[in-house]
Amino acid sequence: MLDKLEAIKERFEDVSQQLIQPDAMSDMKKYKSLNKEYKDLEKIVIEYKKYLNLISNIDNAKQVIATEKDEEFREMAKEELDELLPQLDEMEELIKNLLIPKDPNDSKDIIIEIRAGAGGDEASIFAGDLHRMYSRFAEKQGWKMELIDAQEGTSGGYKEIISSISGEDVYGKLKFESGVHRVQRVPATETQGRIHTSVASVVVLPEVEEFDIELSMNDIRKDLFCASGPGGQSVNTTYSAVRLTHIPSGIVAQCQDQKSQLKNFDKALKVLRSRVYEVELAKKLEEEGAQRKSMVGGNDRSDKIRTYNYPQGRVTDHRIGHTVYNLPSVMDGNIDDFVEQLRIAESAERLKEGVA
Helix, strand or coil: CHHHHHHHHHHHHHHHHHHCCCCHHHCHHHHHHHHHHHHHHHHHHHHHHHHHHHHHHHHHHHHHHHHCCCHHHHHHHHHHHHHHHHHHHHHHHHHHHHHCCCCCCCCCCEEEEEEECCCHHHHHHHHHHHHHHHHHHHHHHCCEEEEEEEEECECECEEEEEEEEECCCHHHHHHHHCEEEEEEECCCCCCCCCCEEEEEEEEEEECCCCCCCCCCHHHEEEEEECCCCCCCHHHHCCCCEEEEEECCCCEEEEECCCCCHHHHHHHHHHHHHHHHHHHHHHHHHHHHCCCCCCCCCCCCCCCEEEEEECCCCEEEECCCCEEECCHHHHHCCCCHHHHHHHHHHHHHHHHHCCCC
16 A cells, blocks of 8 residues: 555656646646646645654654663553554555545536426425525535526425536535435425425536537527526516527526526536536446446436435435434535445445455
């Protein structure tokens, strides 16, 4: 492992030098790639330096125990060694996880799409609850969330709501949220107090750059229409809303959130690019036979991944069998526990497969 870490440190120093060269920004595609590599390697190098320092302290303590004649010094060294050795095990485990090859999309921003499923008005209300949950989580992470498109439900919430979230490691933290979320509770419209089950689907797409996938504007049909819903007096009188159709695949994306047609076009193009990228990536992995079906990240979108049970205040993630009894806190955006447990489960799977 030390040889591998030393090689990473050398590569980190090489990348650092390349980034400070006068002509580093002449090729923006290369610069962005180097900058991303720098940030990824830096995390490992910081822990590697701590690891070397820890090994040095352990060696010094062992040396004192072996050579020191003063019993008091020897006892102090033994106490120090007893504290340092468990830290070494923890540090080695941490570094092993850092050395697992990362999903190249983990550092990307995301497009998150939430749609009401079975359950009528209650499903739309639940979709709105999920949107608020992710909004609060994004806020606590210091991320920026922007609305792209929304269709409101007749009794509140949303039939569909699409947003972008930008920040550090957004896709890496939220990619496991894709799937069907189920709620069990008594709807506000229920007069006899019966518990209903409703569902909403969540899709998390990495927001891809132009150089990640090439889309020819000749393959895209642009339609303009009047926006509907909130947005001011001009919302229903100007053709500011944009719908883009990728003709070869039939994939459609639209945006009507902004009054500016140009801004709506840019947002819709981001969504279209991400949707086409996801389809193309899935095809590529299938052709290579490399699509990894795991209990965490490789399931079908139709799979029910989590249940929110209001009568019992319980939230259960079915993929990892993880249950908590703090539903109000979870719905207020405190989903860190699930995010962390899912990442740990994926790391454990990849270690088991011998990826590292």
